[in-house]
Amino acid sequence: MMKKTSIVIDENTYAKSKKIFEQYGLTFTEAIRLILSKIDPDEFAQLVKSSGYIPSPELKKRIKNVENGKNINEYKDVDDLFDKLSL
Secondary structure (H helix, E strand, O other): OOOOOOOOOOHHHHHHHHHHHHHOOOOHHHHHHHHHHOOOHHHHHHHHHHOOOOOOHHHHHHHHHHHOOOOOOOOOOHHHHHHHOOO
């Protein structure tokens, strides 16, 4: 089952990203789907750390939990997540 969503990004980021994705024969949607399907929690934590982005104390705590395998919630799919969050 596919879940429709939307993201808000600035026009420059969208145009630059779309151009890169097109070089690989991917639409913007296909590329985002591919990227999201390949997210690894450990690699994502490293990416956030190395990006120069300064995470909030709450995000730092959550990253540390993921690195240590603590307080990780797993869901069958997005609908299951939304059900648990009462959304």
